[in-house]
Amino acid sequence: MTRLTVVDADRCVGCQLCMFACNRRYGEGGLAKSAIRVRSVGGFERGFVVVACRACPDPPCMKVCPVDALEQRRGGGVVLKARKCIGCHRCSEVCPVHAVFWDDEANKPDICVHCGYCVDYCPHEVLAMKESEQL
Amino acid sequence: MRLPTRVLIADLSARRFTVEDRTDLFQYYIGGSGVAINLLKEYCPVGADPLGPDNPIVFAVGPLVGLYPLASKTVAMFKSPLTGNLGESHAGGRSAVAIRSAGYGAILIRGASDTPVYLSIDDKGVQFRDASGIWGIASSVTTGRIIRELETGAGTRTIMRIGGAGEHLVRYASVITETYRHFGRLGLGAVFGSKKLKAVTVSGNHGFDVSNKKFYRETYDDIYKRAVESPIMKKYHDIGTASNIMPLNLQKGLPTMNLKMTTSPEAEHISGENLAENYLGRRVACAHCPVACIHIAALREPYNKEPYFYKTTMIPYDYELIYGLGSMVGVFDEKAMLHLIDDVEIWGLDAMSTGVVLAWATEAQDKGLITQNETLGLTLKFGDEPAYAKAIEYIVKQPNEFYLALARGVDFASKRYGGEEFALAFGGNEMPGYHTGPVSHIGHLTGSRHSHLDSAGYSIDQAALKEKLADAKVVAAKLLKEEAWRQVLSGLVVCFFARGIYDKETVAKALTTAGHKITSEALEGIGMEILREKNHFKEREGFKAKELRIPKRIFETDSSLGKVDEKYVRDSVEEFYRLLYA
Numbered sequence: 001m002t003r004l005t006v007v008d009a010d011r012c013v014g015c016q017l018c019m020f021a022c023n024r025r026y027g028e029g030g031l032a033k034s035a036i037r038v039r040s041v042g043g044f045e046r047g048f049v050v051v052a053c054r055a056c057p058d059p060p061c062m063k064v065c066p067v068d069a070l071e072q073r074r075g076g077g078v079v080l081k082a083r084k085c086i087g088c089h090r091c092s093e094v095c096p097v098h099a100v101f102w103d104d105e106a107n108k109p110d111i112c113v114h115c116g117y118c119v120d121y122c123p124h125e126v127l128a129m130k131e132s133e134q135l
Numbered sequence: 136m137r138l139p140t141r142v143l144i145a146d147l148s149a150r151r152f153t154v155e156d157r158t159d160l161f162q163y164y165i166g167g168s169g170v171a172i173n174l175l176k177e178y179c180p181v182g183a184d185p186l187g188p189d190n191p192i193v194f195a196v197g198p199l200v201g202l203y204p205l206a207s208k209t210v211a212m213f214k215s216p217l218t219g220n221l222g223e224s225h226a227g228g229r230s231a232v233a234i235r236s237a238g239y240g241a242i243l244i245r246g247a248s249d250t251p252v253y254l255s256i257d258d259k260g261v262q263f264r265d266a267s268g269i270w271g272i273a274s275s276v277t278t279g280r281i282i283r284e285l286e287t288g289a290g291t292r293t294i295m296r297i298g299g300a301g302e303h304l305v306r307y308a309s310v311i312t313e314t315y316r317h318f319g320r321l322g323l324g325a326v327f328g329s330k331k332l333k334a335v336t337v338s339g340n341h342g343f344d345v346s347n348k349k350f351y352r353e354t355y356d357d358i359y360k361r362a363v364e365s366p367i368m369k370k371y372h373d374i375g376t377a378s379n380i381m382p383l384n385l386q387k388g389l390p391t392m393n394l395k396m397t398t399s400p401e402a403e404h405i406s407g408e409n410l411a412e413n414y415l416g417r418r419v420a421c422a423h424c425p426v427a428c429i430h431i432a433a434l435r436e437p438y439n440k441e442p443y444f445y446k447t448t449m450i451p452y453d454y455e456l457i458y459g460l461g462s463m464v465g466v467f468d469e470k471a472m473l474h475l476i477d478d479v480e481i482w483g484l485d486a487m488s489t490g491v492v493l494a495w496a497t498e499a500q501d502k503g504l505i506t507q508n509e510t511l512g513l514t515l516k517f518g519d520e521p522a523y524a525k526a527i528e529y530i531v532k533q534p535n536e537f538y539l540a541l542a543r544g545v546d547f548a549s550k551r552y553g554g555e556e557f558a559l560a561f562g563g564n565e566m567p568g569y570h571t572g573p574v575s576h577i578g579h580l581t582g583s584r585h586s587h588l589d590s591a592g593y594s595i596d597q598a599a600l601k602e603k604l605a606d607a608k609v610v611a612a613k614l615l616k617e618e619a620w621r622q623v624l625s626g627l628v629v630c631f632f633a634r635g636i637y638d639k640e641t642v643a644k645a646l647t648t649a650g651h652k653i654t655s656e657a658l659e660g661i662g663m664e665i666l667r668e669k670n671h672f673k674e675r676e677g678f679k680a681k682e683l684r685i686p687k688r689i690f691e692t693d694s695s696l697g698k699v700d701e702k703y704v705r706d707s708v709e710e711f712y713r714l715l716y717a
Binding site for chain 2: 013014015016017020023024026027028029030031032033037038039040042043044045047102103104105121123124
């Protein structure tokens with residue numbers, strides 16, 4: 001099973017094309033449903049942090065979900081069963097790397113499914129898909 | 136389909152806001168410049184004081200923002216305190232995507248506050264926040280750092296702010312966004328300052344749907360592929376706009392020492408190549424731009440008296456800044472030039488205007504038009520960075536009448552002290568870094584913003600290095616066509632660097648997915664209409680094409696194409712305005 005990996009955040013120029021790509025999976029513009037985020041370290045002069053799901057083998061987000069809307073994904077991470085989700089935000093609050101984002105319009109978490117769509121749109125080789133076992 | 140059609144109107148006097156749907160404007164005038172000029176005409180009373188409460192500030196984005204790569208720009212429009220007519224300036228950073236994600240097509244700020252204020256804008260509207268605790272912070276960088284901690288939305292928000300120059304109403308003060316991008320030209324920073332407006336932050340999390348998901352993805356992939364494979368985009372990524380220094384120097388088109396010269400054997404020091412090899416510390420991109428043209432130098436220097444105590448300053452550089460604060464003022468020591476860029480960045484000034492003003496003052500002092508009485512003891516000499524740094528501080532603080540005049544621009548200062556023949560401004564706006572031939576200046580004279588980006592006259596000059604320059608009238612028609620088309624691009628709002636990618640067909644296709652029904656044939660007509668609207672506003676506010684001042688210096692100094700023929704320039708300018716109203 002492969003998963004999304006941030007291979008070199010120092011190469012990131014902050015263009016956010018990965019974020020737009022993630023959102024485009026839904027055929028939409030903007031960033032509302034993006035499950036990956038890029039922000040500056042604290043001002044553009046210091047570079048960027050790429051915040052993405054680590055595909056935890058034992059995901060804290062899943063463990064705190066009160067309605068079992070998050071299920072273990074093979075190879076790490078979780079899969080969202082949107083119909084079960086009650087929008088309580090616990091998953092996003094517990095994630096230690098803040099990689100569970102929020103779709104305000106749908107009131108559901110934006111969960112990375114490790115599809116790798118964003119990788120194809122990173123022009124600067126910051127992201128890659130790698131086998132979980134290699135990491 | 137949701138086009139960005141909502142206009143947020145924030146009234147600083149009343150501390151109230153409203154939201155209006157202006158589908159009428161966005162459907163017809165696309166967005167960006169087209170919508171902004173119409174809002175400006177509506178909200179700015181005839182003859183309004185540019186630094187009074189009646190002057191509105193418009194920020195407008197367009198239908199491709201957030202949907203396609205390189206549609207990353209926000210258009211700001213206002214009445215310019217520098218020229219007294221059209222103020223228009225474009226910037227990227229995160230501003231455009233942030234405004235659209237907050238649910239707006241445009242934000243209009245009117246009125247003025249009695250006490251310092253900053254605006255925090257999201258999809259719920261406007262919070263008027265007290266800025267008395269940050270007013271007087273001269274550094275635009277520090278201001279950004281403070282507001283960053285006070286507001287949410289890290290990663291997708293924009294923080295537009297002013298430094299000391301805006302607070303002190305320097306007529307060419309800029310507004311800085313995301314530390315390294317600027318609404319640089321024509322004095323938006325002073326308009327902020329006049330309203331006691333220190334900053335505007337915008338953030339939001341709305342998505343935008345498209346007409347046909349599959350067609351949208353296909354159109355996206357086509358544009359993206361062309362963007363990352365284009366050689367021009369590679370040029371802007373690798374060395375950046377600074378890559379123009381050496382070719383222009385070689386072609387004798389690089390304005391040097393107040394355009395007494397157009398080339399220097401020392402240009403190599405301030406070249407993009409030297410900066411990239413020895414100083415480049417980071418490259419940064421605007422939101423949704425794969426190019427990352429923003430080049431930032433890391434300047435590591437020791438503190439004077441303490442051993443092994445260093446500071447590293449990150450300083451953004453671009454061609455126009457290097458021209459303005461390097462060649463134009465004869466500062467060819469790259470570290471000294473970077474210091475001046477840093478100063479201008481911190482105070483929040485337009486680098487081109489500042490450079491031209493300093494260059495004029497240097498020559499005026501040399502010719503005895505002004506003395507140390509005016510300069511407060513400074514002897515301005517080309518290349519003397521410490522003197523220039525002090526003069527820049529005086530321009531911001533305006534301790535006497537002379538610096539007050541410099542803070543009003545080179546047109547004003549030269550009218551007062553003489554030396555108009557070498558005061559390099561066109562239509563009241565200080566010249567950009569091109570003395571490539573007659574057409575660059577015809578462009579500066581006729582362009583609605585009097586900037587090199589209006590119609591890129593320099594590129595016609597540069598093409599004429601290989602084949603004969605066309606007749607003055609033919610050139611006028613070409614410039615008009617180019618400027619009209621650029622109104623379409625700045626309606627979308629697409630970065631002008633991507634103009635080769637966004638051709639007519641691509642624009643029409645992309646607009647369809649965004650929910651617009653404009654045909655590729657209709658686009659040029661709309662562009663021309665927007666350009667006429669802009670010129671109409673200028674005339675309304677007193678601009679007269681016939682009274683355009685042409686500084687003699689441009690006819691004296693050899694350009695890349697040799698001597699610039701005055702008659703050719705005047706004929707072409709006349710033809711341009713004839714065609715514009717034909």
